[in-house]
Amino acid sequence: MSENGLTRERYSALALTRPIGQRIAIGLFGALLFGLAGVSPLRAAERLEVQLEGMVIPVWVKELADLGRPGGSSSSELITWLNLLDADSRFDLFELLQASLLTDQSMARQMLRSWAGRQLLDAVSDLVRVDADSSGIVLFNTLELLLNSQSEVTALDLLEELPAENVRLDLDALLQVASRWRRQLQQQQQLVLALGRFPATQVPVLQELAGQEVFAAGPEFKPLPVAHRTKPLQLEVWRPPDGTPLRSSWVVLMPGLGGSQDHFRWLALSLQRKGWPVVVLEHPGSDARAVHALLKGQRLAPGAEVLPDRLADLQAVLQAREHGTLELPGQKLVLMGHSLGALTALFAAGITPEPGLYTRCRKALDDLPLTNLSRLLQCQLVDVQMPKLQSIPQLEAIVALNSFGSLLWPRHGAVPLSVPVLLTGGTLDLITPPLSEQLDLLLAISAHPASRVVLVEGASHFSPVRVEGQMGEGRGDDLFQLGEELVGRQPLAVQRLLAVEIQIFLEQVEAGEALEGSTHQQVGDLRLHRLDRNAAERLRESQ
Template identity: 25%
Template sequence: MAEFMQFSISRLKGLLCGLGVVCCWTMAIPASLAAEKITIQLGPFQQTVEISDLEDFARSGKLPQDLQVFSSFLTPQVRGLLNQKFQVNPDGGDKFIDELAKTPQGKQLISSLGGIIPGSTSQSLKDTLSLTLRRVNGLSVLGFLRSYPGENITVDATKAVSFSLDFNPANLQSQAFGALLERELIAKSDVVLPKNINPAFAGNQAVQFVSLTLRDSRRNRTIPVDIYAGSAPTQKQTQQQIKQPLVVISHGFGANRQFLRYLALHLASHGITVAAIEHPGSNAIAVNHAANNSDLAKLLPANEFIDRPQDVSFLLDELTKLNSQPGQLQGKLNSENVTIIGHSLGGYTALALVGGKLDLGALRKFCSNSLGIGEAPGDWLQCAATGLKDGNFDLRDKRVRSAIALNPLIGNLFGKNGLSQINTPVLMLAGTDDALTPALKHQFTPFTQLRGSNSKYLLTAIGGTHLSISDPMYQVSEVTKIAKEKRGAETKNLREMLCGLSLAFIKKQTNEAKIYQPFLSSTYAQSISTTELPLRLVSDLPSNLKKWAEYAAK
């Protein structure tokens, strides 16, 4: 009986996980359909759908008029999920549910389902499950919703997505690989860290702040930019500052230019000028607007994969002009020697600017043939780029001479070889508990494409999530708050590491390279590592781990 219950729970997890996934991607159809109608809530977004329309789709595969807006998400896999049944003898349905509710896994499932359906109780959920089993001789998504009491059922999409992400296969693989990394990548180097310098400490320069709004009339884009610049106290430091690289920070999908504010302040305090750009087509304002207006097709426009790198190139053109004009920024904007720092979709932006080549053929193949209902949000978001017209996109800007890609959204965007053409230094960050861009698919495997062991680095946060490196004061948008995150105090050491490592990485491009080289080591990473959030830094994956990553990512 115990083995049967364990098998049954596994099957139920798959069904309920799929139920949560459906809700997530249609924003108005998954996780829990109800008596007559289902209302999906996702932050400020809310929409109601007739269950009969979903039943028509499940039966015929044709989309009723009211579901046309969700055509991109109602795939054959979703239809199969809606028709899937978990078979149990109807005469023993009540006993099965009672036994299920006594197991730890069953309690977890019912508790998760209770969070997805506001106002429900464990008893009402068990009663609904029992009724569903008796009515349709099998538990299905549609059957459950039809059996739930009331004419309308409300679903909390955020919790539904969070539940489905917990069981995302790629996420679970990344977590397992992270545990392996923690064991295998213990530092064996004899690097001695200097005692008279700590790159994670703030510098001695006061930080000046300037906010600009730039207008690119050719592309009809208004681009806000925040400039952080150090105020050098001595003439010698002023001359050094002129020679420092300029840093551009590119935020992720649904975020804004304040996402990495602490990092910008840190670098500026060391005399490195930082320009934090905001991309108008994929920032928090644009994403919230698309969600509130049910405009799912415009949630991430295909051309944003081209516009984002071009935003940065346009910014550099404008800063070149500003650098020669009298004012507090004169001489501080070295736009000919740039390090780009990007998070998530900004990580893609960074890699494209240093020579990563889009591979639309590989991406379309994945999105057409391999994109399953249980895939992570990053896998779905990348598929927005399939709407681009074929072409040889050259997004590289030779002024950008190094890149820091933090939890980058990569997946299949560059295919199997698109990153191999990069010949500039790259630092990449992966979090093993990142449910939005799972590390195996989006960081570990793509990292193996990069060449030059002396110019590439992979920092892994064992247990880190997608937003672990965000500014503690940054307010996450409701639309993008869909997974469990480790932020704030519990990831303080990771932010400290990012400050120190980023500074050392940037300084490697200057005449101070020898001073900061020891901090580009596994020894430094482990000096900041904690039991709760272990950190590992490598310049290449060992061959056994590389093969493991390639196999697990298939």
């Protein structure tokens, strides 16, 4: 190691820019340790071994804690090691140590016990090694004990309380994870740059996009008894008003994990006004009420295990329509969903994961999937017994908002659907990133000439979710109280653009028209890219 320290270069590699460097550091540890959560403690470890550059550096936990707290100082050799880091990396380290890992006792416990929490716990145990524990049980128990006595837990709290003779923090492994994460972020940035090179046509913000939808009629609320649930499903049925065009299809719209019908009324309303009948499903057990129960500590975090029930919900609606219990116009069916709702639509269309998912997931979960959280849901399907589904002969198209499935269908042209698909995404989406979960997915599942990907620069995974308070200055009571970093830019404007793109897609499908080339638009402050299969393939190959 040189006098200036190779570690300085290694740590500098964590940051693409100063703000992103902070987000990487805090996001990595926060997401790692948030997924952690009984054995009673022996006594807290006094010394921490830090593995760095192949060396093992002993660090007194108390000194690290003293340094990590505001105004802290130390005269030990720890200062010498830390001085090898650049100023930004030192700042990130101390901010990370002070950052809250867990802030809600009840919800934290349920998250820690979920399938996704166990996967993250297993991964982080490779980075923070506590004696011979390879599964993260000691980390889990320590966090639970801390939560018994305090409402907030920081990284320093955890390090000070770990009951072990030997605690080793493998910074070499952490740096490798961060380096791979950095490469993934760079790929996303390269996508933004590539999209920015396309000349965009200026498109005026039409009156239809300016928020006039509040004057349209609301939905009917229809209970639907189903055999697989103890209570009837509560459906929202949006019937087109008189005078709208007569459409050949009707739409079933499915919210994502933790979503509610309220979140997608904007979309149902826009389709209703253009003549499409829409049924918006609820999915008890994986809806907003389930998230509310999670926040209260009353249930585990829902995951991919809810897919069989979601598919049964959809089948019940289709059977009600077929038997006349649910009367709606339209001969053909369009399946539409957000995130897990989109995956539900793809499974309902009859495609199943390619063989080898377990092997692909073992490799994928070797890395912490912090830039593609959908991989946790995809890999959980290894343990989920999926039902055998009947085909839907009247299926006309699929609209998948913030879709995912790259581990399920990894090969281009692997399982081509016979119906056209519209996949949408945003360049700020790190839950279902567009390179793998929209571009690659389109190439894997659809060669239909009307299929397309629509990407909006600055949009995120939650841009299609309309929450209470977005229309005005108030924030409302919605559980999805998300900051700009998660929602992305101008969510209402993104929703209006998506509504228009969905209408264009459905009208072209109805007319039997192919998508003729790609389109790049500048609408106000937003850039939108409508990509056909050829453009998606060229864009993917350029990365």
